[in-house]
Each structure stands twice: as C-alpha cells, then as structure tokens.
Amino acid sequence: MKIATWNVNSVRARMERVVAWIEDKQPDVLCMQEIKCLDEQFPRQVFEDLGYRVATFGQKTYNGVAILAKQNLEDVVRGLPGETSDAQKRVLGAQVGDTLILNLYVVNGEKVGSEKFAYKMEWMARVAEFVRERYDMSEKIVLCGDFNVTFDDRDVYDPEGWREKILCSTPERTALAKFGELGLRDAFRHFTTEGGHYTWWDFRTGGFKRDHGLRIDHFLMSDAALAACRGIEIDKGARGGEKPSDHAPVIAHME
DNA sequence: ATGGTGGGTTCCCCA
Numbered sequence: 001m002k003i004a005t006w007n008v009n010s011v012r013a014r015m016e017r018v019v020a021w022i023e024d025k026q027p028d029v030l031c032m033q034e035i036k037c038l039d040e041q042f043p044r045q046v047f048e049d050l051g052y053r054v055a056t057f058g059q060k061t062y063n064g065v066a067i068l069a070k071q072n073l074e075d076v077v078r079g080l081p082g083e084t085s086d087a088q089k090r091v092l093g094a095q096v097g098d099t100l101i102l103n104l105y106v107v108n109g110e111k112v113g114s115e116k117f118a119y120k121m122e123w124m125a126r127v128a129e130f131v132r133e134r135y136d137m138s139e140k141i142v143l144c145g146d147f148n149v150t151f152d153d154r155d156v157y158d159p160e161g162w163r164e165k166i167l168c169s170t171p172e173r174t175a176l177a178k179f180g181e182l183g184l185r186d187a188f189r190h191f192t193t194e195g196g197h198y199t200w201w202d203f204r205t206g207g208f209k210r211d212h213g214l215r216i217d218h219f220l221m222s223d224a225a226l227a228a229c230r231g232i233e234i235d236k237g238a239r240g241g242e243k244p245s246d247h248a249p250v251i252a253h254m255e
Numbered sequence: 256a257t258g259g260t261g262g263g264t265t266c267c268c269c270a
Contacts, residue, residue, distance in 0.1 A: 009270085010262050034270085036263065061263055062270095108270060116269095148270095203260040203270085246261080246270080 003029040005144040006249035011035040021238055028070045029096055031103035033146045035064035057092040065092040065103050080130050104145035112169045124175040137183035141222035148216050149176045151186055154195030155215035184220035188232040199234055200247045208239055219252045228255045
C-alpha cells in the first residue's frame with residue numbers, strides 16, 4: 001500500500017499535474033494540502049472516476065485539506081476539537097483499513113516572533129494535545145502533511161543562513177519533537193540519515209534549480225505503522241516541469 | 256534587510 005502526501009498549492013490550478021501523477025504512481029491514499037477551494041468547488045468527480053473515495057475539508061482561497069483513498073474512508077474527522085466554523089481548515093483525519101491517518105497543513109508562521117508565529121506555536125500545541133487524547137499509539141497511526149518545520153539542520157540547504165529563521169527555529173523544532181514524545185517517529189529518518197533531501201523549494205528565490213530546499217513535508221508514524229513501512233520516497237521529479245507545486249509529493253511505501 | 260514567483264482574489268493577501 002502506498003500512502004502519499006502532497007501540498008498541491010491549489011488543487012484546481014494543479015489538476016493536470018495531480019491527475020498525471022496519480023495515474024503514474026497509483027497511490028492507495030493521497031493526502032493533499034492547500035487545496036484552496038470550498039468543498040463544493042473540489043473536483044471530486046475526476047478523482048472518483050479514477051477510483052478514489054474522497055473526503056475534503058476546504059475553505060475559500062486559503063488552506064484546505066483532502067484525502068483520496070482506494071478503500072473506504074471511515075471515521076472522518078474535520079478540524080480540531082472546539083473549533084468554530086470560521087476556523088482555518090488544516091486538519092482532516094480518517095481511518096483507511098487498519099491505519100489511522102491524520103492529514104495536516106501546519107500554519108506557516110511567516111516570521112519568528114510575529115503574530116502568525118504565535119498562532120503557529122499555539123496551533124501545533126493544540127494538534128499535539130488532540131493526538132495525545134484521541135490516538136492509541138499501539139495502533140497504526142500515520143500523521144502526514146506539510147508540517148512547515150524542519151527537524152534539524154540536515155533538512156536545510158543552508159543551515160547557517162536559516163539559523164533560527166521561520167521553518168527552522170528552536171521553538172518550532174521543539175513543537176515538532178513533541179510528536180516524538182507521543183510515540184510518533186519521523187519515518188524518513190528511519191531509513192535515511194544523511195542530509196540534503198528536501199520536499200519544498202521556494203518559487204521566489206528560484207530555489208529548485210540550485211536545489212535550495214527544505215524538508216518540511218513529513219510522515220510521522222507510530223511504531224506499529226513504522227513496522228509496516230518499507231521506505232519513504234520523495235518524488236523530486238514532480239517538482240520540475242510545467243506549472244509545478246512548490247512542494248514535492250512524498251510517498252510512504254507500506255506493506 | 257529586501258525581494259524574488261505563484262495562486263487566488265481583489266483593488267492586495269498568503270506562502
């Protein structure tokens with residue numbers, strides 16, 4: 001079974017690329033972030049025609065998450081506990097087979113010390129609390145998505161240039177490490193220890209052609225899920241070509 | 256320190 005995560009940066013703008021990618025890679029599950037549309041604007045029928053069940057949690061213009069799955073999506077969870085209907089749409093959970101999947105689009109945070117940064121910290125803490133309350137770590141738990149945080153300097157093309165900057169700061173890394181304390185492992189690091197593997201390259205700096213990237217899209221797995229994981233693949237090729245997203249898809253190969 | 260590009264919407268916001 002293949003579980004994929006991809007920040008598509010607008011599903012409607014990316015449709016041609018996403019459909020071609022699905023036809024090529026045939027993921028069993030695809031978690032998308034930044035769909036940037038309302039549920040009723042989501043091109044559901046196209047994916048259903050490709051053989052997927054579809055769950056969405058969208059909003060106008062910004063954010064929005066979706067899960068496609070070849071199997072039934074059960075116990076779908078939209079958002080965090082206590083959120084009102086105007087909250088940013090960043091969390092979508094579902095059970096697929098014996099695996100509990102939580103698709104996350106973590107707050108970007110703009111700049112360390114900003115108002116948005118404070119919101120990022122508060123939001124990440126709320127996600128961790130939700131995970132601690134809701135999930136039994138003896139189960140197969142898979143958190144995936146755009147975490148907008150690097151684990152350590154191996155995930156950064158220029159660690160000194162990014163020192164304590166957004167996506168790389170100590171408070172963010174500490175908040176990400178909190179999931180480790182809950183029993184969720186960085187699946188990529190279970191297989192690969194060397195640096196230089198990235199999932200996002202900034203449009204603005206033309207970072208992709210110089211491989212100026214960061215690894216911010218992750219799979220965090222319980223030990224039960226990790227035991228079924230055969231490898232993590234970053235599909236860097238999907239970041240190239242015409243009209244790409246600024247993120248590469250990441251695939252967890254599960255038994 | 257700033258700005259660059261790209262997406263969605265709108266007379267600019269967000270990444």
